[in-house]
Amino acid sequence: MEAANNRSADFQSAVSQVCNLFILLFLSSGCAVGPNYKRPQVNAPATFRGETQAAATNSIADLPWWEIFQDDALRELIRAALTNSYDLRIAVTRVEQARALAAQSRADFFPQLNYSAGAGRNRNAANGVAVFDEGQTASFFKAAGDVSWEIDLWGRIRRLSESARAQFFASEEARRDVMISVIGDVAEAYFQLIALDVQLEISKRATNAFGESLKIFTERLQGGVASRLETSSAEAALASAAATIPDLERRIALQENQINVLLGRNPGPIPRNDSLLRTNFSLPEVPAGLPSALLERRPDIRQAEELFRSANARVGVALANFFPNLSLTALFGHVSPELSAFTSGGANAWSAAANLAGPIFQGGRLAAQYREAKATREQFWLQYQATVLNAFREVSDALISRQKFADARVQQARAVAAYEEAVEVAVDRYRVGQSSYYEVLQEQQQLFPTQNALVQTRLNQLLDLVQLYRALGGGWK
Numbered sequence: 221m222e223a224a225n226n227r228s229a230d231f232q233s234a235v236s237q238v239c240n241l242f243i244l245l246f247l248s249s250g251c252a253v254g255p256n257y258k259r260p261q262v263n264a265p266a267t268f269r270g271e272t273q274a275a276a277t278n279s280i281a282d283l284p285w286w287e288i289f290q291d292d293a294l295r296e297l298i299r300a301a302l303t304n305s306y307d308l309r310i311a312v313t314r315v316e317q318a319r320a321l322a323a324q325s326r327a328d329f330f331p332q333l334n335y336s337a338g339a340g341r342n343r344n345a346a347n348g349v350a351v352f353d354e355g356q357t358a359s360f361f362k363a364a365g366d367v368s369w370e371i372d373l374w375g376r377i378r379r380l381s382e383s384a385r386a387q388f389f390a391s392e393e394a395r396r397d398v399m400i401s402v403i404g405d406v407a408e409a410y411f412q413l414i415a416l417d418v419q420l421e422i423s424k425r426a427t428n429a430f431g432e433s434l435k436i437f438t439e440r441l442q443g444g445v446a447s448r449l450e451t452s453s454a455e456a457a458l459a460s461a462a463a464t465i466p467d468l469e470r471r472i473a474l475q476e477n478q479i480n481v482l483l484g485r486n487p488g489p490i491p492r493n494d495s496l497l498r499t500n501f502s503l504p505e506v507p508a509g510l511p512s513a514l515l516e517r518r519p520d521i522r523q524a525e526e527l528f529r530s531a532n533a534r535v536g537v538a539l540a541n542f543f544p545n546l547s548l549t550a551l552f553g554h555v556s557p558e559l560s561a562f563t564s565g566g567a568n569a570w571s572a573a574a575n576l577a578g579p580i581f582q583g584g585r586l587a588a589q590y591r592e593a594k595a596t597r598e599q600f601w602l603q604y605q606a607t608v609l610n611a612f613r614e615v616s617d618a619l620i621s622r623q624k625f626a627d628a629r630v631q632q633a634r635a636v637a638a639y640e641e642a643v644e645v646a647v648d649r650y651r652v653g654q655s656s657y658y659e660v661l662q663e664q665q666q667l668f669p670t671q672n673a674l675v676q677t678r679l680n681q682l683l684d685l686v687q688l689y690r691a692l693g694g695g696w697k
Contacts (some may be wrong), residue, residue, distance in 0.1 A: 244541035252375020254536020257529050260606050264511045270619030279509025281694030285403050293493045294410050301406045304484030308402050311395040318391035325384035328377045331369040338362050345654050364553020375539035379533045386530035406649040407685055413475045414494035415679040419454050419672055420468040426668040430458035433661045438566035450658045457665055497678050524607040528600040538593035541586050544578030618688035625681045632674045639667040
């Protein structure tokens, strides 16, 4: 028993000395090879092109989506989408995958402990291979635990962990980007749906008006005071207006199905409130904020930055592969041909070692891997710059469109008012016998398309508000 204790003490002493040596080497190496991360420089403009007021520090994107979309029905749809959307749920699973990968990379910082045990009996065999052993039968019993620890002298493990952590953060930003997309897609589909409802109502009014015209012209034709030209024109106008009704009903049903898919539901009707397009609404002025703040707010920009950070760390990993790999290994256990011998000191087995392994000639593989890592880093740097530039463009496009749609709406509303007045005048003239009803028909044919155009302009304003909110990175905080 005393001999066993001495051997155990020798093993512990050897392991302690080797560990102390390499811990000292590890602590003395405070840096990791490869470039340290620095945020890419961006040529951000002082203001957004198309902004009609001085750049403000606050932004519409700082408001939550339930304060932007002042429609109770739309709010409930967005809440349902954020709960049930399959796209968002898939993005969440990707975050969990990236989180698990980051945890796997952190495990390399710690010693790896394993165990093994076995028992067997063999005859003319060794290690599972048949050998001639003069017909002797033997038994064996073994139990051991081993430990291995790679000393991260050059920072390879640290760079791998840094890369995995950046990938995890990138997946988080991707989830937020999907969240913004879900909010924007539901809002846009909802506004398009209520626009179709208003257009359907206009088509029904047009059909009724043209039907009355055809009835009047038919009676006048039978009385010999009208021509076939008037009845044919009225019939064509009626048929054209009536043909739009089933098509609009089809588009409404398809739009409802699309919204249900965004909500993670089966096809069905969608509750809505179309007052936004039926009233003469006006959108308030909204501050876009500072362009520099966009870099911190938009998830796609933040995701691109994290991917660049990950690629930057991979350069350090490729560089560390040129250096030797230092590791500690140790084993302690019992090995005996008899189970009873496990309690004796003669069955002890132990070892402690330091291993050094490094490349000498790889046929250019390591150099090629290093060049690949640098090229990948350059790729993600360019993608980051392109993402930022595209973000500035999207905000500018939305701001410019906002102003131009507002101008177009003013003129479109004037046109609708003028045509409505023209129809009233034509009807009054017809009633007092100063003109034929054909004049009324002609003015009606001008009025209804203009009303549809005004609805489309109002819809464009709402869609542009959604686009501006998305472009500024709002809705996910």
